[in-house]
Amino acid sequence: MPEGHTIHRLAAEHQRVFGGRSVAAASPQGRFAEGARVLDGRVLEHADAHGKHLLLGFEDERVLHVHLGIYGKYQFGPVPAPEPVGLVRLRLEGPDGYADLRGPNACELLEPGEVKRLRDRLGPDPLRADGDPDVAWRRISRTRTPIAVLLMDQSVVAGPGNIYRAEVLYRQGIDPRLPGLRLAPEQWRAIWDDLVLLMAEGVRVGRIDTVRPEHTPEAMGRPPRVDDHGGEVYVYRRAGQPCLVCGTEVRTVEVAGRNLFWCPTCQPPAV
Incomplete structure (x- = not known):
């Protein structure tokens, strides 16, 4: 399972590629189809990490929560993006690149209150400024x-x-x-x-x-x-x-x- 530094790197990469931009979202695999429809066309406002949890905040206050678990992987690449290969749970695509997510333990949309409950059950993160x-x-x-x-x-x-x-x-x-x-x-x-x-x-x-x-x-x-x-x-x-x-x-x-x-x-x- 990736350790926390990997998730912070993923947050930074999402911010670099998609931050402040409208993204196209799709679920080629189909398991996140409803969530992808909600995200499609929305602006990524911030990308954050807490421990092994990736938290991508969009303009309507809903947050995409990803936990890679043992098998989850991200693939980033330039546009135009190729046809999805394999079981891609979520593809985000913007003007400057795309990201494919495969095999995560969790890929879900959370309301602000749910994000707080997630954070409340986690200990302090040594990589966060608020880690105590x-x-x-x-x-x-x-x-x-x-x-x-x-x-x-x-x-x-x-x-x-x-x-x-x-x-x-x-x-x-x-x-x-x-x-x-x-x-x-x-x-x-x-x-x-x-x-x-x-x-x-x-x-x-x-x-x-x-x-x-x-x-x-x-x-x-x-x-x-x-x-x-x-x-x-x-x-x-x-x-x-x-x-x-x-x-x-x-x-x-x-x-x-x-x-x-x-x-x-x-x-x-x-x-």
Whole structure:
């Protein structure tokens, strides 16, 4: 599933291609035909993201809500747009380009009150100016749930996924199994600040890179990482390989249905 930086990039791309312009909307697949008829000919006034949710605001105050889920994908291209290929849920087309949406978990029109309810059930987003780490801390500091699970809970923190949670905990030297109520306030603030830094870089470059300059392939004289997810990382999907810093074998375990990765030396259990 795309992590939050990808959705913020999609919001920026929609704003660049369609912002302030009237768009043609269609649902070649037919599953969003009624919604496309409502949007057809309307002006995209703003494009926003909150965590993994894309929110496109049109002139009549209705908002197109898209959640890509596991299989959803966007394709942007120049005009004239080619004939749709495959199951295109929604095509938006403007004077400067088009966007095809396939396979989303959600593609729906929301009234303003529904948008508020959606936002209210999401935690703060490290990429948003209104993201408040204290809101998340109030929940984290009261629960025995492991911090690794909390960081994947979108009602606690919106946006991070499996890669960011593994990498930020490694970078801060925190045992992912540590209960939230045993996390120190300064540790939480360091996690949050690091997420802000890492995810903003993800928006800028379009991939997740988490290693510090001294641990890049060039600095260490090692081969670049080869992985479908791209990016240089410390522990994510590196189970059985040596830690880039200490050489200890990176471990993995399934937690809440997802694979968790960590270094037992660099992230020792709290005493």
